[in-house]
Amino acid sequence: MTAVTPAPPGTAVDPAPAGVLPPGRSPGRSRLRTAAGFAFGAALLFAVAPLVLSDFRLALLAKYLCVAMVAVGIGIAWGRGGMLTLGQGVFFGLGGYAMAMHLKLADAGPGGMPDFMQLYGQLDELPLWWRPFASPWFALPATVLLPMAVAFGLGSLVFRRRVRGAYFAILSQALAAAMVILLIGQQGTTGGTNGLTDIKGFFGYDLDDPVNQRMVYFIIAGTLLALLALTRQLIHSRYGELLVAVRDGEERVRFLGYDPATVKLVAYVVAAGMAGLAGALFVPAVGIISPALIGIVPSIEFVIGVAVGGRATLLGPVLGAVAVAWARTALSERFPGTWTYLQGLLFVVVVAFLPGGLASLWALARRRDDGAEPAPRGWSVLGRRRAGRTEVPAA
Amino acid sequence: MAAVFGCWTSASRKAVKPVFEKNKALLFYPVQYEGLEQSPYIFYTGATTNQQIVPGLDYLKSQGVKSVYLVGSDYVFPRTANKIIKAYAAANGMTVSGEDYAPLGSTEFGTIVNKVKSSGADAVFNTLNGDSNVAFFKEYKSAGLTAAAMPVVSVSIAEEEVKGIGTQYLEGQLTAWNYYQTTPGAANSKFVAAYKAKYGADKPTSDPMEAAYVGVYLWKAMVEKAGAFDVEKVRAASDGITFDAPEGLVTVDGKTQHIAKTARIGKIGADGLITEVWNSGKPVEPDPYLKTYPWASGLS
Amino acid sequence: MTVLFGQLFTGISIGAVLLLIALGLALTFGQMNVINMAHGEFIMAGAYTTYVLQQSITGAGLSLVVALPVAFVVAGAMGVLLEILLIRRLYARPLDTLLVTWGVSLMLQQLARDIFGSPNVQTRAPEILTGNVALPGGLTIANNRLFILALALAAVAALTLALRLTPLGRRIRAVVQNRDLAAVSGIATSRVDRTTFFVGSGLAGLAGVALTLLGPIGPTMGTNLIIDAFLVVVVGGIGQLKGSVIVAFALGVLQATGEYLTTLSVAKVIVFVAIVAFLQWRPQGLFTLRTRSLA
Numbered sequence: 001m002t003a004v005t006p007a008p009p010g011t012a013v014d015p016a017p018a019g020v021l022p023p024g025r026s027p028g029r030s031r032l033r034t035a036a037g038f039a040f041g042a043a044l045l046f047a048v049a050p051l052v053l054s055d056f057r058l059a060l061l062a063k064y065l066c067v068a069m070v071a072v073g074i075g076i077a078w079g080r081g082g083m084l085t086l087g088q089g090v091f092f093g094l095g096g097y098a099m100a101m102h103l104k105l106a107d108a109g110p111g112g113m114p115d116f117m118q119l120y121g122q123l124d125e126l127p128l129w130w131r132p133f134a135s136p137w138f139a140l141p142a143t144v145l146l147p148m149a150v151a152f153g154l155g156s157l158v159f160r161r162r163v164r165g166a167y168f169a170i171l172s173q174a175l176a177a178a179m180v181i182l183l184i185g186q187q188g189t190t191g192g193t194n195g196l197t198d199i200k201g202f203f204g205y206d207l208d209d210p211v212n213q214r215m216v217y218f219i220i221a222g223t224l225l226a227l228l229a230l231t232r233q234l235i236h237s238r239y240g241e242l243l244v245a246v247r248d249g250e251e252r253v254r255f256l257g258y259d260p261a262t263v264k265l266v267a268y269v270v271a272a273g274m275a276g277l278a279g280a281l282f283v284p285a286v287g288i289i290s291p292a293l294i295g296i297v298p299s300i301e302f303v304i305g306v307a308v309g310g311r312a313t314l315l316g317p318v319l320g321a322v323a324v325a326w327a328r329t330a331l332s333e334r335f336p337g338t339w340t341y342l343q344g345l346l347f348v349v350v351v352a353f354l355p356g357g358l359a360s361l362w363a364l365a366r367r368r369d370d371g372a373e374p375a376p377r378g379w380s381v382l383g384r385r386r387a388g389r390t391e392v393p394a395a
Numbered sequence: 396m397a398a399v400f401g402c403w404t405s406a407s408r409k410a411v412k413p414v415f416e417k418n419k420a421l422l423f424y425p426v427q428y429e430g431l432e433q434s435p436y437i438f439y440t441g442a443t444t445n446q447q448i449v450p451g452l453d454y455l456k457s458q459g460v461k462s463v464y465l466v467g468s469d470y471v472f473p474r475t476a477n478k479i480i481k482a483y484a485a486a487n488g489m490t491v492s493g494e495d496y497a498p499l500g501s502t503e504f505g506t507i508v509n510k511v512k513s514s515g516a517d518a519v520f521n522t523l524n525g526d527s528n529v530a531f532f533k534e535y536k537s538a539g540l541t542a543a544a545m546p547v548v549s550v551s552i553a554e555e556e557v558k559g560i561g562t563q564y565l566e567g568q569l570t571a572w573n574y575y576q577t578t579p580g581a582a583n584s585k586f587v588a589a590y591k592a593k594y595g596a597d598k599p600t601s602d603p604m605e606a607a608y609v610g611v612y613l614w615k616a617m618v619e620k621a622g623a624f625d626v627e628k629v630r631a632a633s634d635g636i637t638f639d640a641p642e643g644l645v646t647v648d649g650k651t652q653h654i655a656k657t658a659r660i661g662k663i664g665a666d667g668l669i670t671e672v673w674n675s676g677k678p679v680e681p682d683p684y685l686k687t688y689p690w691a692s693g694l695s
Numbered sequence: 696m697t698v699l700f701g702q703l704f705t706g707i708s709i710g711a712v713l714l715l716i717a718l719g720l721a722l723t724f725g726q727m728n729v730i731n732m733a734h735g736e737f738i739m740a741g742a743y744t745t746y747v748l749q750q751s752i753t754g755a756g757l758s759l760v761v762a763l764p765v766a767f768v769v770a771g772a773m774g775v776l777l778e779i780l781l782i783r784r785l786y787a788r789p790l791d792t793l794l795v796t797w798g799v800s801l802m803l804q805q806l807a808r809d810i811f812g813s814p815n816v817q818t819r820a821p822e823i824l825t826g827n828v829a830l831p832g833g834l835t836i837a838n839n840r841l842f843i844l845a846l847a848l849a850a851v852a853a854l855t856l857a858l859r860l861t862p863l864g865r866r867i868r869a870v871v872q873n874r875d876l877a878a879v880s881g882i883a884t885s886r887v888d889r890t891t892f893f894v895g896s897g898l899a900g901l902a903g904v905a906l907t908l909l910g911p912i913g914p915t916m917g918t919n920l921i922i923d924a925f926l927v928v929v930v931g932g933i934g935q936l937k938g939s940v941i942v943a944f945a946l947g948v949l950q951a952t953g954e955y956l957t958t959l960s961v962a963k964v965i966v967f968v969a970i971v972a973f974l975q976w977r978p979q980g981l982f983t984l985r986t987r988s989l990a
Contacts, residue, residue, distance in 0.1 A: 084790045119431045120471060122478070122694070157971065161978040166730045166789055170925045171971065177922060178967045181498050185469050185960035193470040193499070194409040208417050288410050296922070300797060307794060340805040347798025351791045352781055469960050497959045500919055502910035503712075505705030505840075506954035512835075513698045526919075529815060529911035537837035539827050559815030559911065563825065 034232065037315075038225065045221040055210045062217040062285040064325040065224050069278035071306045071321035072227050073271030078303070079311030080235055081267040082247030083164070087172035088275045088302045090179045091147035093294030095276030097183075098146055099283045100196035101130060102139030107200050114196070121188020130189065136203065140280075147276030148269045155268040159261040164250070173296055180295040195290020202284040216284045223281060224318070227274055232314055234270070243267055275302075304343065308350050310359025320357060397624045398423060398614050400607060405429060405471050412437065421626050423610035426603050427550065427572070429475035430683040435630065439653045440610040440645075441603065442573050443683045448476050450658035451548050451571035452483050454673050455518055462490040464516040466507055466523060466531065469496035473522035476550070478694060479685065480520055486690030492516035497523065502530035508538045511545075521549040528552055532564040542567030548660075553601035557667045565663045572602040573656040574642035575669040583641035599668065600641075609640045613647060613654070644678060653681030697833050702955050703948070708840040710947025711847040714940060715905055716920050717927035718850055719898030721939040723774075724928050726871045726891045729782055730793040734924065735917025736803035737773055737896045741766035741903020742912045743807065746816050756821035759904065766900035774896020778889055800917065807914040815913040824908055839908040846905055850898060851940055858936075867891055871934050926970055932980025942981055946970075 049061060070088050077083045104114040105126075113130075117123045132138040154175065158168060183190045191197070205212040234240055246253050246260045253260050283289050292298075302321075309320020324346070332339040354360060398421040402408045405428055415422050415436040422437045430444040455463065465480060467473025477494055484491050492514040495507045508531070511519060523531055528551065535547065548569045554576055557565055576587055576599050586608065590600050613636055618624055621632035634649020646655040655678035661669035685691035720734050744766040745759065752758040777799060785792045824842055827835040858864035866887050869877040878884045910916065927946060931938030946966060953962030974980075 082790075084793065120475060154971070157975055158978075161975050163974050163978045166724075166728070166793060167929050167974070167978075169730070169790060169793055170922070170929055171974070174922055174926060174967050174970070178964045181469075181960045181963050184499060185496070185958070187471055187474055192474070193404070193406040195406070197409050198413040200413075287413055290406060290410065292406065296918075300794075303794065337805055337809065341802055344798040344801035344805070347801070348781065348795050351794045351798070352785060355788070355791060469958075495959070498963060501959060502916075502919060503709055503950075503959075505708060506702065506951055506959070509698060509701040509705055510955070513701070526815065526911040526913065526916070530909060533820075533825075533839070533909055534837070536825050537827055537839050539829075539835050555814060559817055559913070561817035561819065563817075563819055 038229065041228075042225055045225070046218065049221075050214065050217070055213065058217055059213055059285065060326075060329060061322075062213075062220050063282065064322045065217075065220045066278045066282040066285060067302065067305065067325050068318040068321040069220075069224055069227055069281070070275045070302045071309070071317035072224075072231055073274030073278075074303060074306045075311055075313070075317035076231060076234065076243075076274075077267050077271040078306065079313070079317070080240065080243045080247065081264055083264060083268060084169040084303070085172045085268065085271065086169050086296070086303065087174075087176040087179075087299050088271070089176045089294035089296075089299035090172075091151060091272040091275035092279035092282070092298075092302075093179060093183070093289065093291075094147040094150060094279065095143040096279030096283050096289035096294070097190070097196065098133065098139055098143040098276075099280035100199060100289045101133040102136060103199045103202060103283065104196055105130070105134045106203070114191075116191050116194065117188060120192065123188060127189045143280035144273045144276045147272040147279075151269045151272030152265065155265045156261075159264045159268070162261075173299065176294065176296050176299045180291045183291045191290070193291055195288055195292070196283075197288045197290070199283060199287050207284060207287065213285075216281070220281045220285060223277065227277070228314065228318065235314065239263070239266070301343075304347055304350075306357075307355075308346060308357055310357030310362075312356070313359040316357050316359040397421070397618075397626070398629075400425070400610050400614075402426070403603075408437070419626055421614075421629065423607075423614060425607035425610055427606075429472040430479075430685065431475065433651050433683055435652070436626070437652065438610065438613070438633070438647070439651075439681070439683070440606045440613065442656055442658070443653055443681050444476065444479055445682045445685055445688065446573060446656050446658050446679045447550055447571050448479055449483065449685075449688070450675055450679065451520070451550065451569075451660060452480060452487070452489075454569075454571075454660045455520075455548065456487055456489065457673075460489065460517040462492045462514075462516045462518075464492045464511045464514050464519045465494040466511065466519055466521050467496050468499050468501075468522065468524040468527055470499055470524070472524070476522045477520075479691065482690050482694055497527050497531075499524060499527075501527050504531045504534040507531070508534040508540070511535075512538050512540060516545065518545060519547040521547050522551065523549075524551055528556060529560045532560055532568075536564045542569075552663075553603060554599035554667065554669060555601045555604075557663055557669070558599065562663065562665050562667050566665050568663050569672070570661050570663065570669055572659055572661065572669075574602045574605040574640075575659065575661050575671060576600045577661075577668050577670050578642055578659070580641070580643060582639050582643075586641040602642075605641050609638060609642070609645060609654075612638050612640070613645075617647075646678060648681050651681050651683055653683060655680050698955075700832075700834050702951050704834075704836055704840070706948030706951030707944060708837075708844060708947070709950055710944035711840070711844040712902075712906070712909070713923060713927050713947055714943035715843065715847040715850065715902040716899070717924040717931075717939050717943060718847070718854065718936070719895035719902070720924050721928045721931065721933070721936055722854070722898070723892055723895035725933040725935070726867060727782070727786060727888055728789045728933070729786070730789060730796065730925070731774075731777070731782070731896075732793055732796040732921060733777060733800040733803060734796075734896070734899050735919075735921035736800045736807075737770040737899035737917075738903040738906065738920060739803070739807060739912075739914070739917040740770045740773055741900035742818075742907050742916060743811060743816075743903075744769050744900065745904050745907045746811070746818050746912055749818050755819040756823070758818075759821060759824075762904045763901060766904045767897035768900075770900025770903065771893040771897030774892045774899075775889055777896075778892040782892070783885065783888065800921075804914045804917070811914070813914060815911045818907045818912060820908050842908065843905045846901065850901060851936060854894075854898075855936060863887075863890060926966075930970055930973055930980055932977075932982040935982045938980055938982040 050058060070092055074088060077085050108114055113126045184192050200207060242258060242263050246263045250260045305321030305324040306317040308324055310316025328339060400423045402424050403426060408424055412434055416434060423440055424437055425440050427442040427447050465477045467477055481491050493510055546569050548571055550571050552570055587600050616636045616638060617629045617633050621628040633647045636647040638645050643657050648655060657678050658675040659671050660673040662672050663669050685694060716738060723729055723731055745762040748762050749758045752761060781795055782792055824839045827837045829835050858868060866882050869882055870884050870887050874884060927939055927943050931942040949969060950962050950966050953965040
């Protein structure tokens with residue numbers, strides 16, 4: 001992807017919250033533990049969950065895992081790269097719409113068109129930009145490449161001009177707002193606020209059939225594991241170290257001769273691709289994609305799971321996203337008002353007082369066990385401008 | 396699950412529709428909507444277009460209105476409603492002076508009101524949603540436009556919304572619904588009295604509330620006629636079920652699963668209540684695809 | 696022609712609203728680099744203050760006049776509370792502040808819902824502010840828009856004078872320009888921060904009172920405003936007010952023009968594209984404060 005060559009595994013650093021190698025642990029042991037962790041995760045997702053969960057709960061889990069995929073990407077861009085992206089809904093939506101367009105066309109059959117186009121658009125024939133999506137060979141790659149291309153376009157503009165920190169966050173959020181307005185305004189071709197609903201088939205498989213729903217779940221679980229493996233490779237590579245370095249001291253990296261814009265761009269594009277893939281798989285799992293799922297509010301909700309789990313860790317975003325989504329379903333069913341308070345409180349408590357997320361508690365406990373020097377990296381009131389943290393340009 | 400009563404926006408109904416159809420469960424949907432839909436597992440107890448928008452246009456025509464300006468939120472209901480209005484206008488010698496859409500939730504209406512004002516239209520047909528109505532009417536009054544000179548007919552402003560906008564801005568403006576708190580009849584007096592006893596004297600009743608209330612009683616009558624809670628039996632029993640509703644007699648049409656309702660045009664008063672100025676005289680048969688209206692033949 | 700002048704005034708009045716909602720943010724963001732997403736809810740607090748006051752003060756004109764200072768204090772106090780409880784612990788982490796204050800804004804919205812209910816509430820505007828001034832050629836200018844324009848300009852003027860002339864203003868400018876140097880020169884920076892936050896949040900309260908004349912008063916009214924407000928500040932550049940003033944009116948006129956020539960939805964997107972393009976040209980905003988601090 002870049003001129004950066006992947007480092008041999010032996011030089012990899014451990015994904016501790018700070019991105020530094022804790023004392024007393026060898027990379028070899030870490031690799032073994034990772035393999036065991038993956039095996040455990042796979043067993044949990046592929047064997048335990050389908051056995052203990054009802055079809056309904058399994059379908060919900062499939063949905064949560066899609067959110068978790070977005071979270072993995074945010075973990076890279078924000079946790080590792082320091083880019084707080086509040087507009088991942090855009091990429092989730094691009095992937096979702098690309099997939100849904102294909103499935104709607106497949107449902108309609110050859111030469112057919114989705115029913116809403118006649119009803120709301122009075123279109124006699126398929127709009128030009130819909131046509132390529134009839135082919136799975138176009139639509140499937142598009143679910144990932146389209147979001148990546150948009151991220152590349154925007155990212156290469158803003159990173160090169162050193163728009164960063166809060167400026168970047170606000171811009172990414174405005175992007176989500178603009179995307180929703182555009183989608184809603186073109187209801188004849190996008191379904192407007194209704195979005196694309198009532199998706200019946202998935203490459204010839206009837207989605208009403210619980211067996212096929214299960215298959216979709218397995219695809220999602222497998223994809224998530226693959227993305228985690230990819231992410232692990234990425235953050236342990238030399239590029240991964242460079243990304244953390246850019247987060248912690250962009251100017252210093254520049255002085256060392258690297259181009260921070262390219263480093264950030266790669267992370268942003270990868271995160272966008274993951275969000276796009278998540279959106280694409282969300283569609284067969286849930287059967288709908290609509291503007292309400294991708295606007296400002298859902299975009300910022302993607303971030304909360306990442307913060308809760310631990311933004312800079314590998315597994316934190318996944319566990320956090322699933323936990324928050326699950327808590328939302330469990331609580332908002334019964335106490336909608338309480339959930340809003342709780343969600344607000346989660347943002348406040350976790351981000352303000354536990355910036356490493358729940359993962360930092362885990363790391364803290366483990367370090368105590370190891371007998372190593374307890375060096376919790378909590379929040380600090382000292383040092384208004386902690387050395388090297390250049391999130392907002394001041395000049 | 397025997398039946399679900401709910402959903403508010405069209406988007407939410409569209410989102411759950413496949414789920415109900417897949418699981419063969421019943422939904423009673425209580426809100427006026429854009430028509431063009433007929434699901435075997437949904438009963439629509441709010442108005443479809445020919446029970447609200449078409450009567451609204453009939454009323455404007457009877458008042459000698461020759462040109463209308465269309466203002467709506469940018470989503471499915473207003474865009475569909477405005478297509479119907481344009482087809483009606485073309486067939487009935489009315490002109491559409493302009494058509495504008497505001498993004499959902501938009502609260503900046505300077506431009507739209509400026510355009511409405513300079514268009515010189517006889518009336519405005521308003522399909523704005525939610526908060527946008529507040530900003531629109533405040534801007535409308537500030538621009539010096541009045542209900543007497545250029546009345547606005549709204550289809551999403553019921554008594555509850557009037558409270559949130561302010562009668563200062565709304566007095567004299569028109570609405571199109573099937574029910575108002577002031578609708579005469581013993582059934583409504585009882586309904587209003589019971590509602591106020593439970594929720595407080597200052598809480599008004601409105602059309603969507605009434606439609607939701609009616610839905611429950613219609614379902615009860617269907618179950619009693621069918622002698623079972625089974626969804627297919629309930630559906631089969633639905634045709635011809637009647638209920639003496641607060642809005643007057645309503646009848647279920649088993650074919651479309653909509654209900655025949657009386658259309659009513661009302662005027663907003665200084666007390667925040669809406670009083671009827673016209674009604675269709677008898678319940679209007681539901682026609683979600685406007686098949687019985689020759690001018691609408693190109694629409695669906 | 697009338698329409699065009701009408702549109703020009705619409706653009707200016709959109710700009711006045713933007714300016715009013717962004718002014719407080721420009722102040723706090725400029726001084727502390729803090730993104731306060733709860734700013735929209737402080738605006739909401741100002742609007743609800745007007746509503747609550749009207750329950751006891753029935754005269755619409757009087758209640759509006761009383762609401763202005765009361766809302767300033769109410770929203771300002773909320774701001775100070777937020778500053779003391781959370782924001783001052785997070786000065787080194789501006790992005791985290793953004794998320795934390797987003798959480799606060801969620802809670803404040805739900806609080807409003809629990810206290811006042813989810814439907815919008817109404818306030819009565821004084822009759823004079825629902826009328827308009829007729830100009831030759833059929834052009835009318837709405838009085839409530841004039842009032843808001845005047846209020847926004849008055850707020851800018853007062854703020855500018857305070858920053859230029861008062862000892863407090865001098866301290867604020869010192870902190871904005873070089874916090875560390877200000878601190879070693881004996882300025883109690885944390886007290887200055889708190890005062891700035893009070894004034895910035897209080898301005899949001901003022902905006903809330905003004906907005907009752909234009910739009911809905913409900914629990915979610917703040918969320919629709921916050922992004923626009925931030926875009927103004929970001930494009931205007933931090934540390935100086937004139938950038939925000941110019942940008943607010945420029946975006947207002949751009950939006951009104953776009954709305955007139957295309958549709959409202961497209962105009963919103965045009966404004967966004969213009970902002971991205973502008974930041975390509977001047978990534979630090981229209982005006983930047985030149986300081987010697989390395990960061």
